[in-house]
Amino acid sequence: MVGRRLGRRPLHYSALAIVRSIPMLVAAWRERSRVRRQLAVMNDRELHDIGVCRAEVADEIGRPFWREMKGRLP
Numbered sequence: 076m077v078g079r080r081l082g083r084r085p086l087h088y089s090a091l092a093i094v095r096s097i098p099m100l101v102a103a104w105r106e107r108s109r110v111r112r113q114l115a116v117m118n119d120r121e122l123h124d125i126g127v128c129r130a131e132v133a134d135e136i137g138r139p140f141w142r143e144m145k146g147r148l149p
Contacts, residue, residue, distance in 0.1 A: 108140045 114122075114132045122129060135144060 104140050107144060110144070111136050111138075111140075 114127070115136050117125075117132070119129065122132060138144075
């Protein structure tokens, strides 16, 4: 077709992909939030058992839910 770049999908396919990815994105955000809440209530012994220090937990808890977890945290 004239005027159409190779490898580009029509707009309706792109919009459909975005709509389909929203539930997965929300699920990932909820999981991060859940894990951060769990880390927040762990005591020092439990954190030591999983190899994480209190400072790493504090740093992770302060991150917005939409940012991925970093480092070796679960």
